[in-house]
Amino acid sequence: MAEQKQGWFQRLTSGLSRSSKAMTEQVAEIFRKPLDQEQLDALEEMLIEADLGPHAAARITKAFGEARFGKSASEDEVKEALAEAVAKELIPRQGEFDPLAGPKPYVVLFIGVNGSGKTTTLGKIAADLTGKGAKVLIAAGDTFRAAAVEQLKIWADRAGADFMSRPTGADAAGLAYDAIEKGRAEGYDVVLIDTAGRLQNKQGLMDELLKVIRVVKKIDPDAPHETLLVLDATVGRNALAQENMFGNQIGVSGIVMTKLDGTARGGVLVPVAQASDSPIKLIGVGEGIEDLQPFDARAFSRSLVGLEA
Numbered sequence: 001m002a003e004q005k006q007g008w009f010q011r012l013t014s015g016l017s018r019s020s021k022a023m024t025e026q027v028a029e030i031f032r033k034p035l036d037q038e039q040l041d042a043l044e045e046m047l048i049e050a051d052l053g054p055h056a057a058a059r060i061t062k063a064f065g066e067a068r069f070g071k072s073a074s075e076d077e078v079k080e081a082l083a084e085a086v087a088k089e090l091i092p093r094q095g096e097f098d099p100l101a102g103p104k105p106y107v108v109l110f111i112g113v114n115g116s117g118k119t120t121t122l123g124k125i126a127a128d129l130t131g132k133g134a135k136v137l138i139a140a141g142d143t144f145r146a147a148a149v150e151q152l153k154i155w156a157d158r159a160g161a162d163f164m165s166r167p168t169g170a171d172a173a174g175l176a177y178d179a180i181e182k183g184r185a186e187g188y189d190v191v192l193i194d195t196a197g198r199l200q201n202k203q204g205l206m207d208e209l210l211k212v213i214r215v216v217k218k219i220d221p222d223a224p225h226e227t228l229l230v231l232d233a234t235v236g237r238n239a240l241a242q243e244n245m246f247g248n249q250i251g252v253s254g255i256v257m258t259k260l261d262g263t264a265r266g267g268v269l270v271p272v273a274q275a276s277d278s279p280i281k282l283i284g285v286g287e288g289i290e291d292l293q294p295f296d297a298r299a300f301s302r303s304l305v306g307l308e309a
Helices: 002-015 017-030 037-049 054-068 075-093 118-131 146-159 172-185 202-219 238-249 266-275 297-304
Strands: 106-111 136-139 162-164 190-193 226-232 254-258 280-284 292-294
Touching (some): 002 017, 002 297, 037 054, 075 266, 075 297, 118 136, 118 146, 118 280, 136 172, 202 238, 254 266, 266 280
Parallel strands (some): 226 254
């Protein structure tokens, strides 16, 4: 287990290397002398540029200044203090995703805009669950995009999960209903439901998602047991707007932040976590199944500033 955790930490550090490299270079430049107000101002500006957002940047800078003001420190000491300040922002926003601990079938709804990594995230979760011996059913609820259905079918085959789909343009709510009925009748542990994410008509998308949820609740008032919003870190602070749009109308139980390896501004996770009523539950730092893992606030914070475990 320790080796597995260490392996994940190394992947996290590697995945966040673009963010940590940018931050490390600036930290080294800022802290060449004992900390003063000019350096604190430069630190705050750097954190804002790293997409941590002005409010979090101000709080982190204040906490950092109170701990270090007037002191000389090595680069690693500076990073340790900075990592601790970031971790304090994120630890209250850390959540747990454990579909095998809930009722059966445990229904998970995946929402988010097209291109966020939603379908891939669902596939990775399916593979992880079947690897643990779970009986998993995947429902391709993005009935408007044939490519999404095909991609999900590939993931289902790879994961060893069962798969349900409907013809292009079919009613997504009806598919979700049938999937849960099948899940109940045939003893599935988990039902994973993909949804559409097109934004040409935002309200149309929201109405469709709300219909899916209403229909699902006719079978099980407690379902969906989890509604995961998948956000793409590479879109930067636009992820905040997406979180606000989905969170206000749909009701999100957890956030998955993907593609953290594809940006030099991985700090965007901080303002998203602060702005959301929902915790961060999973993060993705690569293409592999093992690169989607539970969110660990302290490990993330250390990797973000370029520290090892």
